[in-house]
Amino acid sequence: MDFEDTHGARLKMALATIRTDVDDAFDALLPVPGDTRAPLVEAMRHAAIGGGKRVRPLLLVATSTMLGVSREAAVLAGTAVEAIHVYSLIHDDLPCMDDDDMRRGKPTVHKAFDEATAVLAGDALHALAFDILTDSSVSSDPFIQAELVRCLAQASGMSGMAGGQAMDMAADSATYDLPTITRLQQLKTGALLTASVEMGAILARVPHDARGHLIAYARDIGLAFQIADDLLDHEGDEDKAGKALRKDDEQGKQTFVTLMGAEGARAQAKALVEQACGHLAHYGEDAGVLCDLARYIVERDR
Amino acid sequence: MDFEDTHGARLKMALATIRTDVDDAFDALLPVPGDTRAPLVEAMRHAAIGGGKRVRPLLLVATSTMLGVSREAAVLAGTAVEAIHVYSLIHDDLPCMDDDDMRRGKPTVHKAFDEATAVLAGDALHALAFDILTDSSVSSDPFIQAELVRCLAQASGMSGMAGGQAMDMAADSATYDLPTITRLQQLKTGALLTASVEMGAILARVPHDARGHLIAYARDIGLAFQIADDLLDHEGDEDKAGKALRKDDEQGKQTFVTLMGAEGARAQAKALVEQACGHLAHYGEDAGVLCDLARYIVERDR
Known part of the structure; x- marks a missing residue:
């Protein structure tokens, strides 16, 4: 097994584990009630x-x-971020927005249920995120809870x-x-x-003014992520x-x-990923998963 | 001026003052940006x-x-609750929900702007509420901030x-x-x-198990409020x-x-208001505005 394979295997395992963990967390957070709220929760x-x-x-989580934080708390905080991401997908897919029928290989919520339920399911997931972050399983320290909420509310809002x-x-x-597209994407996807990265730092009690390298990493991969998304939209496989x-x-x-050409965009995404990993250089091998993830973000096919 | 007039004047002033305060708070929180986010913020x-x-x-605020808390912090926390209320009105008015054209005497957001902007404006107000509550102007104590967030997130969600x-x-x-309509309304309006009342108690550092009287007051007026709303919907003036x-x-x-008849509903609303005020008896005159507000809730004509 060569160097690349080892790294690929490490990321593959990390992705598989987080998928199970987040699914399990949502499953526990969303028991279907025995009344007419059932369709909302479904x-x-x-x-x-x-x-x-x-x-x-x-x-x-990575x-x-x-930074040395227990996995359990981080998974729950990560589930709160994912709740925000999922709510935004539900609302973006609505007929009045992007009008999409399929998402993650399944019918979108307004297709599988109806539009009103889709609006409400998004809203309820939005509220759930902040409910999760003030649970003692995320942190017993209200200072951490409040900082997590502030960080996520600002990333989600106007x-x-x-x-x-x-x-x-x-x-x-x-x-x-x-420059305007860059700014737009820094808000729409990057924030x-x-x-996500900053909340990991908050859980680890990294003070605000010591988060610079981590935030620089996140900004670079955010932009690389969006460039990769544009490339996928342009030349990817719908299935x-x-x-x-x-x-x-x-x-x-x-x-x-359209602004940089496919080749220019690809080169820019790769340069951003190397720059992102450079910001984490002083963490050495501990930053392995974050660097692998950065590379995966531009090389993924979906 | 007799007893009733004095009480009416006190409430009238409290309502006028809070209207100005909340308008001013939203005005300060929502400066229109100089880019294409402007329509969202408008x-x-x-x-x-x-x-x-x-x-x-x-x-x-009352x-x-x-309970002795400074007005400034309470107004800001009240603005967060109102942001949640307003977001819910925007989404409830959407064509896929209640499909309403008018709200508070103005065109609804999807009529004045468009549906996509209405979905997004609701979402952004939802996030704003939690952003507000973690601001140091509400409380410098993260314990209070986190409790406010938890209370509001649970009231807003599933x-x-x-x-x-x-x-x-x-x-x-x-x-x-x-019983089912009562449960429905306890969630939809009552929560x-x-x-709102519980967050006032949180700001005043009233411990969880000492909030019983206040929550009993709030539950009673919540039900009275919805009964009054049903009466207004049945016999009120659209203008x-x-x-x-x-x-x-x-x-x-x-x-x-429909379930109690108009007369039965009116009697029940009045009984609930007296019961609500009874829960605050030991606060004496200090509970004046809250009792006036309870009576206003069932006697209002809009």
Whole structure:
């Protein structure tokens, strides 16, 4: 087994483990009630369990593990971040937004249930995230709980994911230039990826002004992630992706691929990944999973 | 000026003051950015500023004032509760939910903007609420911040408001009996009203097991509030309400009025209000605004 294979195996195991852990956490958090709220909770389970790469929980867990935090607390905090990510997917897929029928290889929530249930399932997952973060299983220290909530609320709201989505929806997005697309994606995708890493640091009690390297790593992989997404949308396989592709092209939207060309985008994503790993150099081998994950982010086929 | 007039004047002033305070807080929290996120923030402002009775912020502020907390912190926490209430109104008004055109005397957000912006504005207000609660202006104590977040997240999610809304949407709601309608409304409306009072107690550092009287007050007025709402929907004035009425009747939905009759419902609401005020008896005159507010809740004409 050569160097590359060893690293691939380590990441493969980390991805498989986090998938099971997050599925188990959602399963325990979402028991189906014996009253007419059942369809709501079934819809939340449909969206939250058994799909997705779980990149955000793994980022959080790998960061906090590198910094010496117990896995159990980190998995639960990672599940809160994933709840935010899943709620945003449910709402983004709605007919009034991207109008998508398939997500993670399954019908979207408004297709499997109905639109009203999809709106509500997203809302309930949004609230669940903050409920999770103030549970004593995440941290018995309210200071940590409050910092986690602040970090995630800001990444989710108008100065983060929702703000990026609004920029994406704006009518003149077809004319965005590279700095504007970069800013848009830093909000839409980057904010939550950065929050995942930062929440790992918060769990490890890394003070605010000592998080610079970690946040720099997260920003670089956030951008690389989005460039890889644009490349996948441009040239990927719909079956593997589990969702419709080439929508950006159809809508004439500006993306990293239209602005830099496929080859330029690929080169930029790779450069960002190497730069990201460089930010973690002084953690040595402890940063192994985070570096593997960075490389996976640009090399994945879904 | 007789007894009734004095009490009416006190409440009138409290309602006017909280309206200004909450409007000012939202105005400061929601500056319109100079990029394409502007329509999102304009939509949030449209829904959040300049409308509504602000019952929830007043409940929170009156409770914490009664318990000796500074008004400034309480207004900000009350604004967080109102942000949750406003987000729920935006989503409830969507075409796939109640499909309403008017709210608080203005076009609903999806009418004034578009559906996608309405979904996103609701989501961004949802996140804003938790961002507010972890700000040091609400409390410098992370223990208080975390307790406020937990209380509000639970009131907003599947075990609270979202769960009640799901029960309301369930196809068989036409056959609900009185205990089920009571449970539904305790979740849909009651959870957030109770959270408003409980958050006032949290700000005042009232320990969990000493909040019984306050929570009993909140549960009673929550039920009275919904009975009054059903009465208004049945016999109110659409111009005063600022929204469409008689939708429950049209849809053949069971309400407190269909189950108890208008006279029975009115008597029950009044009995609940007296019972609510009884729970606060040992606070004497300090509970004045909370008792006035309880009476206003059943006597209001909008």
